[in-house]
Amino acid sequence: MSAIAGFLASPIGRKVLMALTGLLLFLFLVTHLAANLLILIDAQAYNEYSHALISNPLIYIAEIGLLILFVAHLVSGIIIYNRGRAARISAYEEHRWAGGPSSKSVASTTMILTGAFFLIFVPLHVWTFKFGTYYDAGGGVRDLHRLVIEEFQNPLMVLFYVVGMAILGFHLWHGFGSAFESLGVTHSRTLRRVGNVTAVLMAGGFAIIPLVILLTGGLR
Amino acid sequence: METGTFTLNLRVWRQANGTADGQLVEYTARNVSPDMSFLELLDVVNDDLVKQGKDPIAFDSDCREGICGSCGMVISGVAHGPQRATTACQLFMRHFEDGDTVTVEPWRAKAFPIIKDLVVDRSAFDRIQAAGGYISVDTGGAVDANEMLIPKDSAERAMDAASCIGCGACVAACKNASAELFIGAKVTQFSLLPQGQPERNRRVLAMIEQSQSEGFGPCSNEGECEAVCPKEISVAHIQTLHREYTRASLRRIFGFS
Numbered sequence: 001m002s003a004i005a006g007f008l009a010s011p012i013g014r015k016v017l018m019a020l021t022g023l024l025l026f027l028f029l030v031t032h033l034a035a036n037l038l039i040l041i042d043a044q045a046y047n048e049y050s051h052a053l054i055s056n057p058l059i060y061i062a063e064i065g066l067l068i069l070f071v072a073h074l075v076s077g078i079i080i081y082n083r084g085r086a087a088r089i090s091a092y093e094e095h096r097w098a099g100g101p102s103s104k105s106v107a108s109t110t111m112i113l114t115g116a117f118f119l120i121f122v123p124l125h126v127w128t129f130k131f132g133t134y135y136d137a138g139g140g141v142r143d144l145h146r147l148v149i150e151e152f153q154n155p156l157m158v159l160f161y162v163v164g165m166a167i168l169g170f171h172l173w174h175g176f177g178s179a180f181e182s183l184g185v186t187h188s189r190t191l192r193r194v195g196n197v198t199a200v201l202m203a204g205g206f207a208i209i210p211l212v213i214l215l216t217g218g219l220r
Numbered sequence: 221m222e223t224g225t226f227t228l229n230l231r232v233w234r235q236a237n238g239t240a241d242g243q244l245v246e247y248t249a250r251n252v253s254p255d256m257s258f259l260e261l262l263d264v265v266n267d268d269l270v271k272q273g274k275d276p277i278a279f280d281s282d283c284r285e286g287i288c289g290s291c292g293m294v295i296s297g298v299a300h301g302p303q304r305a306t307t308a309c310q311l312f313m314r315h316f317e318d319g320d321t322v323t324v325e326p327w328r329a330k331a332f333p334i335i336k337d338l339v340v341d342r343s344a345f346d347r348i349q350a351a352g353g354y355i356s357v358d359t360g361g362a363v364d365a366n367e368m369l370i371p372k373d374s375a376e377r378a379m380d381a382a383s384c385i386g387c388g389a390c391v392a393a394c395k396n397a398s399a400e401l402f403i404g405a406k407v408t409q410f411s412l413l414p415q416g417q418p419e420r421n422r423r424v425l426a427m428i429e430q431s432q433s434e435g436f437g438p439c440s441n442e443g444e445c446e447a448v449c450p451k452e453i454s455v456a457h458i459q460t461l462h463r464e465y466t467r468a469s470l471r472r473i474f475g476f477s
Contacts, residue, residue, distance in 0.1 A: 007469040010428060011398075011438040012462050080438045084396030087437030089330045093233070093244055094323040096297030098393055098447035100304055101455075108442045109395070178441040184463030187443075187455050 011083065012182075014076050019179035021073040026176065028066060029168075033205045040212055043145040044137075051141045070122070074115065081112045103192055107173035107199075114171040121164050152213035161210045169203025225251045226318035230265065232277055233325045238333050238341075244323065254314035258301060259284060259291060261313055262324075278337040286310040286450060289385030292392065293338045294325040299389035299448040307387065307450040327388050329397035330435040342388050344434040345402060349386075351430035352423035353406040355415045374412045381409035383451045390445035390453075396437030401445040403427050404457030407464050421468035428465055 007013035038046035053059055097104050107114070128151060129144070137143035151157055176195030181187050212218070228249045235242030249265050256264070259281050266276035282290035291308040295301035301311040316322065324338065332340040384405035391397050407424050410416030416423070439458055446455045 003469070003473040007466075007473065010465070010469070011400075011432055012428060012465045013469065015438060016462070016466055080396075080440070084398070084437040084440065087330050087397035087435055088328055088395075090328050092294060092297065092325055092328055093231075094297040094325070095294075096302075098298050098444050100447040102443040102447035104442040104444050108440065111440075174441075181441045181455070181459055182439075182462060184459045184461075184466060186459050187441075 011080075014080055015182040017072060018076045018080065019182035021069045021076070022175055022179045024069050025066075025073060026172070026179075028069075029202060033202065036206065036209055039145060039148055039209055039218070046145050047137050047141050047143055050144045054142075070118075074119070077112065077115050103174070103177065105174060107170045108178070110170065111174060114167045117164070117167045118171075121167075148209075149213055149218040152210040152218070155214060158210040158214045162207045165203045165207040168206065169199045172199035172202055225253050226316075228252050228261070228313075228316060229319070229321040231321065231323045232265075232337070234277070234337055235326075235334055237336055242334070242337075244325075252313050252316075254312065256313045257284065257309050258295060258311040258313070259309045278335075278339045280339050281309060284309045287385060289387035292327055292340075292387045292389055294323075294327065294392060296322055299327070299392040300387075300450055304447070305450055305452050307385075310450075327392035329388075329391050331397065331399070332388060332391060340388070342386070344436070345386050345388065345399070347434065348399065348403060348427050348430045349406065352419065352426040353410070354419075355410060356418065357415070368414055370413060378409050378412040381405045381412070381453070381457055384409075384449075384453050385451060387450060389448045389450065391436065393444040393448040394437070394439075395442065395444070396440055397435075398439045398445075399431050399434075399436040400439040400458045400461055401449065401453055401455065403431055404455075404459075404461035405453050408457045408460045411460065411464055420464070421471055424461065424464045424468050425472070428461075 008017055035046070035049055038049060129147065132147050132151070135143035135146045137146075152161075173196055176198050177192040178195075180191055180195075185191070230247040230249055231244040232247060233242055234245045247265050249261055252261060252264070259279070262277055262279055269276045279293060280290045282288040284291075286307045286309060289307075292300065293308050295308065295311065300306055300308050301315075303311050303315055326332075326334050326338045327340045327342075329340075331344040332342055334340050382405070384402060386402060388402070390401035391399050394401075407427065410423060411420055441455070441458075443455045445458075446453065
């Protein structure tokens, strides 16, 4: 047990934990996006899918698991950030990015901020939808689709979600490639590019839902 | 002004000792030849300072041919200056222009305390190396060359890793002052060779533990280290370090070593 604790408290173990929790959260987001796209395609299928999820008793275990991943990712992120700050006690008078082979970007320098945003976003998101108005679609199935359409008639709500997903994109822009590097998968330009494309697809995929609903009124 | 020479404005970090407050002091370097190295420029500035009875700028140097790793300073905001794959001693003044203002600072890291001006104490690297960056060889007659077969690919990759001169630019450039490129190079160098196998697990665990107690930070995978490395050590060595460390930790967790 102490060997496990020693690993997780080491600078590399923490990054491995960061990478694993990050990638698992990313996999959740992939399934979340795939399901959400049903909103634009088939209202009934979307409601039935969400009903199947929340009526399964295993949902509680999944939710606790997600919460643990989120908290572990957050806590190790804060510790890593603080250790990094503590390692440089005086700042450079003049400092420039080196460029060339470096992957340093606006995204990589703002990970702690883009990550912290989700500390606000996730509770608001869960509050708005999971604990939002309950509409009955008949047969004991919740009409979650109607709630989503109603919420995204508000341009401010849509703006919040589009900006939020752009922030998610920034986080993934660095986070996706960085996770594989932390796990020791050899660094490559290709991996970084895959990460960048993934970030754009994920952010764009999520952001398009509120935008389409606002512009077209959504499926009825 | 001599023909072909130019004038440079320098802002150099001056700090009397580790506990004193430091500050940037401005100097004007005249008659700078484009063929001078950056260290020779500092030599010329120091000559003037000595003639004026002032304290010359302290900086480290030894071989002045880019292989010893002694010199190191942040020039214009980049470790070893803006020229890629170059130590400060191999940075020539032809890369600068007449009237340029150039800021010169020491490596800044908690684990590299400033001794004076541009000189920092890099003995933390020595202690990391002493913690595990070695192999144990029995005494006795020297074995024949090629008795131990090493694949050419492994030998070349180990040689790439071994080209690290331990200058500390990676730490200076990293936002977290992480030493993982340095340690990664040392760990990779030994892990690829048969001579490095007996201490393989112990080495990586001990070197990382030492790095942590020296106060180096964690790696954020930005890759600034590779971009400033005068030997162009790839960040792939950091991924090797992470694999080696995770492997050694798992072996310890499951009681294999």
